[in-house]
Amino acid sequence: MTSRLLRRGKGVVDPLSGLEDKGTVLQEDDVVWSVMLNQTDVSYGVKGHNKFYSFQIIIDNDDGHRAYVFFRWGRVGAKNPQRKLHGPFTKDAAKQLFVSKFTAKTENDWPVTPPFEPVKGKYTLIELDYSEGDDNSTTMMEAETAKNNPEQGAAEVVPPSTLPVSVQTFVKLICDVDLIAQEVAEMHLDLKRMPLGKLSKAHLAKGYVILDFISDTLTTIADLNAASATKQVEGTSSTPRHRRRSSRVIKSTASSTTKAQLAKCKAQLKDRTSEFYTLIPHNFGMSLPPVIDSVSELKLKLDLLQVLEDVEITHKMLQTERNSEVNPVDAHYSALGMTLTEVDASSAEFTRIQEYIKLTHAPTHRQYKLHVDAVHALHKLEPSHSIDEKDPSLLFDALNNHQLLWHGSRLSNIASILTKGLRIAPPEAPSTGYMFGKGVYFTDVASKAANYCWASVHQTKVLLNPQSIPNMVCKTKQLLTALQGSVDLK
Structure with a gap:
């Protein structure tokens, strides 16, 4: 069960402080005194x-002159981190303690004047986005809290x-x-320290720079x-006896130079990996955080940043006014800004998609089967166009070469894709x-597309997006069809 997170204003009172029902995080102008x-x-x-x-700083709701400073620290992912509540103080005394601790831990001044300057061997600030949200909106954290604490909404x-x-x-699923939260946690992200949808765009951009x-x-x-392998091959070719000794000396020098360069690069990988995990907290328990030292690991981290960007968009979409x-659905x-209608299971379009699923299931993907649960037609609403002008059946029938291309993505990305469209990675x-x-x-x-949905024994629901393509030219129509299905894992 998720701990209750009570938000008044822009800050969230830490539930372990014991003051979640009695206090409010100090906020002065645009400065939120919580880091x-x-x-x-x-x-x-x-x-x-x-770590x-x-x-x-938490201000007493009954006495606005009484302030507390709550600290929590430990290894990322620790179930029982160390914590201590200091106070009560005057507001000025609490601020003084806060500033001195921040400076000691980061060697930066508070309030932070962007950009924050990381110092090797010191802590780095996780930049959260407080620009969105007010007392009348629902955040993803609060939605999760309400879901896990039904008594809160019983009235x-x-x-x-x-x-x-x-x-x-469909809407509940996406x-x-x-x-x-489950999908992001499977990527080792530390959700306890980093609320979903609250990382700033600038913070995520720094993550991309490190991965670059x-x-x-x-x-x-x-x-x-x-280059080293090429030199070794060249060294095995026939060489006159009187030149062999000098060749060995040159080869030895080249080999030692290459080893030194490789050692330097591997040290850089460790440093940059440390920077990335510092910027984007990961939960590895008590295990040594793995070095990002392969293209496959790099791709996983790129996927993670993409997921975080999409979650941020979804967060803003879910942050609706309470009415x-x-x-809520x-x-x-x-x-989402669209109309969504279910395609009749007896229709030609539904049958066509079923056939495509069956006929384009690669023989190498034998560890699972795909089942079509439902097909929905999505009509994106745009001010300059009417729905009739973008009738999907008319567009599809007008094509003289019917070809469906598929796009698969994690469930956590779907709401973002529907609201903002498919996006190319940033520069x-x-x-x-x-x-x-x-x-x-x-x-x-x-x-192949289904593989990118990352289904598992714990989550078998997938969403595929078929696109009709005229004359094999990769130009997609604006009206999409969403396939909601499930995976039968063998």
């Missing part, structure tokens, strides 16, 4: 450093949804906070290894890790 610090060093000792330090009467059951099921450096370093290592007269549906993201460089990817093999 989350992190420090990771994969080279330190046997298990490495992977956090958070603290906040509220939720009006029935006006949507068809199939549409309700807006399920528990599923989103790691990408360049991996390329350098690959080039050095390739007791509107069902209906409110989320309205925020600061490395090109390494993408098979054909940065772009929007589709495949004509349904099971």
